[in-house]
Amino acid sequence: MIYAVRLREEAEFDLEDAxxxxxxxxxxxxSEFLDTVLEMLNSIEQSPTSYPIVHRNTxxxxxxxxxxxxFYFVNGSEISVVSVMHGSRHPSKWQRRT
Numbered sequence: 532m533i534y535a536v537r538l539r540e541e542a543e544f545d546l547e548d549a550x551x552x553x554x555x556x557x558x559x560x561x562s563e564f565l566d567t568v569l570e571m572l573n574s575i576e577q578s579p580t581s582y583p584i585v586h587r588n589t590x591x592x593x594x595x596x597x598x599x600x601x602f603y604f605v606n607g608s609e610i611s612v613v614s615v616m617h618g619s620r621h622p623s624k625w626q627r628r629t
Contacts, residue, residue: 538612545615
């Protein structure tokens with residue numbers, strides 16, 4: 532099956548905030564973070580059910596190199612990304628979005 536990945540508006544804001552913060556820490560690190568997220572989104576698109584369900588029907592894919600996870604659910608042929616969140620954040624922050 533071919534899946535389409537869609538980022539919700541909140542997930543886009545998560546990415547912008549995190550990338551800006553990493554870029555402020557070191558030039559180029561924000562781009563590296565975004566590249567890592569893009570690689571993960573491609574992996575999710577190829578095999579969305581290979582990542583564990585952590586809440587209701589929401590999956591979590593942990594990023595390599597960065598302490599962030601991608602939270603998403605599958606609805607038919609669409610993958611909805613609800614959050615890209617730092618691991619130290621309380622789970623209720625992304626769970627409210629599901």
